[in-house]
Amino acid sequence: MQAKTLFDKIWDQHVVESVENGPDIVYIDRHFIHEVTTPQAFNGLRQRGIPVARPKQTIATADHNVPTKDQHLPIREALSRTQVETLTKNCADFGIELYGLGHPYQGIVHVIGPELGITQPGMTIVCGDSHTSTHGAFGSIAFGIGTSEVEQVLATQCILQAKPKKMKIEINGELKEGVTSKDIILYVISKISTSGGTGHFVEFCGSAIQSLSMEARMTICNMSIEMGARGGLIAPDEITFEYIRNKEFAPKGEGFDQMMKYWKSLATDEEAVFDKEYQFDANDIEPMITYGTNPGMGTKIVQPVPEMPFAEDERANFSKALNYMGLHAGESLEGHPVDYVFIGSCTNSRIEDLRQAADLIRGRKKSDKVEAWIVPGSKQVEEQARKEGLDKIFEAAGFEIRQPGCSACLGMNEDKIPAGKYCVSTSNRNFEGRQGPGARTMLASPLTAMAAALTGKIVDVRNLLSNN
Amino acid sequence: MKKFEKLTSTGIPLPLENIDTDQIIPARFLKATNREGFGDNLFRDWRYTKGEQLNPEFVLNQNKYKGEILIAGKNFGCGSSREHAAWAIADYGFRVVVSSFFADIFKNNALNNGLLPVQVSQEFLNKLLQAVSKNPESKLTVDLETQKITLEETGEKEGFEINHYKKYCLINGYDDIDFLLSKKEAIEVFEKKKDEFLKAKTEAV
Numbered sequence: 199m200q201a202k203t204l205f206d207k208i209w210d211q212h213v214v215e216s217v218e219n220g221p222d223i224v225y226i227d228r229h230f231i232h233e234v235t236t237p238q239a240f241n242g243l244r245q246r247g248i249p250v251a252r253p254k255q256t257i258a259t260a261d262h263n264v265p266t267k268d269q270h271l272p273i274r275e276a277l278s279r280t281q282v283e284t285l286t287k288n289c290a291d292f293g294i295e296l297y298g299l300g301h302p303y304q305g306i307v308h309v310i311g312p313e314l315g316i317t318q319p320g321m322t323i324v325c326g327d328s329h330t331s332t333h334g335a336f337g338s339i340a341f342g343i344g345t346s347e348v349e350q351v352l353a354t355q356c357i358l359q360a361k362p363k364k365m366k367i368e369i370n371g372e373l374k375e376g377v378t379s380k381d382i383i384l385y386v387i388s389k390i391s392t393s394g395g396t397g398h399f400v401e402f403c404g405s406a407i408q409s410l411s412m413e414a415r416m417t418i419c420n421m422s423i424e425m426g427a428r429g430g431l432i433a434p435d436e437i438t439f440e441y442i443r444n445k446e447f448a449p450k451g452e453g454f455d456q457m458m459k460y461w462k463s464l465a466t467d468e469e470a471v472f473d474k475e476y477q478f479d480a481n482d483i484e485p486m487i488t489y490g491t492n493p494g495m496g497t498k499i500v501q502p503v504p505e506m507p508f509a510e511d512e513r514a515n516f517s518k519a520l521n522y523m524g525l526h527a528g529e530s531l532e533g534h535p536v537d538y539v540f541i542g543s544c545t546n547s548r549i550e551d552l553r554q555a556a557d558l559i560r561g562r563k564k565s566d567k568v569e570a571w572i573v574p575g576s577k578q579v580e581e582q583a584r585k586e587g588l589d590k591i592f593e594a595a596g597f598e599i600r601q602p603g604c605s606a607c608l609g610m611n612e613d614k615i616p617a618g619k620y621c622v623s624t625s626n627r628n629f630e631g632r633q634g635p636g637a638r639t640m641l642a643s644p645l646t647a648m649a650a651a652l653t654g655k656i657v658d659v660r661n662l663l664s665n666n
Numbered sequence: 667m668k669k670f671e672k673l674t675s676t677g678i679p680l681p682l683e684n685i686d687t688d689q690i691i692p693a694r695f696l697k698a699t700n701r702e703g704f705g706d707n708l709f710r711d712w713r714y715t716k717g718e719q720l721n722p723e724f725v726l727n728q729n730k731y732k733g734e735i736l737i738a739g740k741n742f743g744c745g746s747s748r749e750h751a752a753w754a755i756a757d758y759g760f761r762v763v764v765s766s767f768f769a770d771i772f773k774n775n776a777l778n779n780g781l782l783p784v785q786v787s788q789e790f791l792n793k794l795l796q797a798v799s800k801n802p803e804s805k806l807t808v809d810l811e812t813q814k815i816t817l818e819e820t821g822e823k824e825g826f827e828i829n830h831y832k833k834y835c836l837i838n839g840y841d842d843i844d845f846l847l848s849k850k851e852a853i854e855v856f857e858k859k860k861d862e863f864l865k866a867k868t869e870a871v
Binding site: 218326514629 | 681682683684686688689692693694696697698699700701711716739740741744745746747748749750752767769770771774775778779829830831832841842843845846847849850852853856857860863864867868869
């Protein structure tokens with residue numbers, strides 16, 4: 199039998215039919231939906247007069263557009279309220295389970311799927327959100343789709359999709375102290391650029407990846423879209439199985455053991471061929487931060503902003519980005535003042551992120567110059583943080599903890615960074631205006647973000663760890 | 667879906683690279699529950715100054731440029747999966763986007779809305795950008811049937827790729843949902859087969 203990659207195995211097993219000279223009809227196991235990218239899809243079903251084909255395979259939550267304060271009150275902003283109410287009505291009309299505001303399972307869609315055990319190895323998973331790639335951390339094929347495709351899945355539980363090419367990114371070696379999975383992925387994107395993965399599905403592997411917790415793996419797969427990849431995945435192993443065991447919707451007891459037999463078979467064959475391969479050494483990776491307006495414009499914190507590129511067509515884009523950011527080529531980033539810190543988003547808002555942040559600030563105080571928001575990824579993360587007393591640590595250090603949602607990652611709600619202000623953010627995109635018109639975003643790990651909150655400037659977090 | 671066969675039009679040059687979907691339509695304008703009207707906020711933060719005045723330097727605000735073809739730098743449409751980006755471009759009146767490279771999700775979203783993404787070489791893109799910037803009256807012809815894009819004033823052409831199935835859908839104005847709905851039986855057969863596959867995999871000793 200022909201050697202196959204993990205991606206091939208899962209994809210091929212989900213092809214209902216291949217259209218001649220066209221895409222595959224791919225069966226979808228799990229479909230997550232939220233309020234922003236679905237109203238038009240449900241309108242489409244109504245116009246056609248058809249039901250949702252498999253309502254039990256779709257799970258809904260409200261996250262993108264919700265306030266992160268006073269969630270028990272009606273949403274003040276009329277358009278946001280209408281969108282959230284529309285989701286509630288659509289779910290009721292079409293028989294879809296909704297974890298809306300106030301529900302103990304509500305949260306960012308890519309945080310709740312894994313923590314509820316809905317995300318499992320070997321599955322195909324889609325959602326009208328590009329960061330659906332997060333779920334690939336479990337050894338599943340997960341990717342973001344547009345609203346017309348959401349309608350396809352609601353109508354038929356299938357999607358028409360051309361099979362992407364395959365890329366392998368192998369990272370071996372041990373990570374240095376103060377270096378997290380966020381630094382790994384920012385490093386990789388800075389090497390292969392924001393379009394280096396386009397047309398491909400990435401498998402991350404190697405000893406540095408295998409040593410990571412599930413939450414750290416999710417951060418990596420989450421940002422595979424930021425290198426243009428269709429998605430990223432990691433072969434499931436004992437760390438994966440232990441994470442899933444006893445989760446709310448995971449199989450239990452004998453059922454779990456049986457599924458594990460299948461999950462254990464989910465790996466790339468040794469002779470399998472990838473279209474493109476990269477290798478990196480974990481030892482070369484240091485705390486990272488972005489200086490520009492796409493996630494590929496990242497650098498080690500200890501290094502300055504790069505010099506102006508030689509190629510003329512690159513110079514215009516580079517200048518435009520630095521001009522927007524108020525930075526100069528060759529300028530040192532260490533010591534640069536920071537106005538805001540945001541810890542949250544589907545990239546870094548899970549309990550381990552909050553634990554890391556709390557550990558660093560225990561017994562310290564936030565800088566008066568910085569406004570900092572900590573937004574847990576879900577109600578369950580929020581609850582767990584309270585149980586562990588993390589909320590007390592954050593409050594004692596002068597931090598504000600908000601309620602779950604996408605928040606300042608994309609600034610759809612009130613959580614916006616003002617024009618011209620610098621925000622060190624644990625989110626995934628530093629595009630112009632992403633966190634609010636004129637906002638200047640610098641992407642980093644929760645540790646680096648917390649270090650900025652404590653000192654009021656960009657610092658190498660390792661300097662704080664050694665005094666801790 | 668609106669049919670697409672052939673279009674001859676002037677073009678609007680936007681020679682920036684990595685134009686992401688947050689620039690095409692910022693998140694704060696995604697709150698509508700229908701597909702119409704997003705064109706008003708296309709490239710919102712480039713089209714308007716901070717004081718909400720039209721920015722005279724932005725290409726869409728310059729009267730000399732008109733047309734149904736947007737010509738943009740490489741890696742167009744990267745970032746979010748929001749289909750609102752494709753809706754905004756189409757709603758504004760564009761029928762074709764030409765670039766030397768497109769992000770995957772944007773490409774799918776565009777094709778699902780009758781908006782044709784035409785990928786050309788960097789060299790040909792530079793030629794088009796130059797021609798249109800120099801003479802805004804320059805016409806381009808995009809022929810889907812022959813998969814060719816032509817710069818009319820010089821007759822220079824380049825071929826472009828498109829998935830055979832998607833081409834068929836665009837020329838005939840068909841959409842994917844009609845096609846998938848016609849596969850209902852095959853999908854049900856597949857579901858049974860899939861259950862059996864999992865059963866065999868999980869019960870094996």
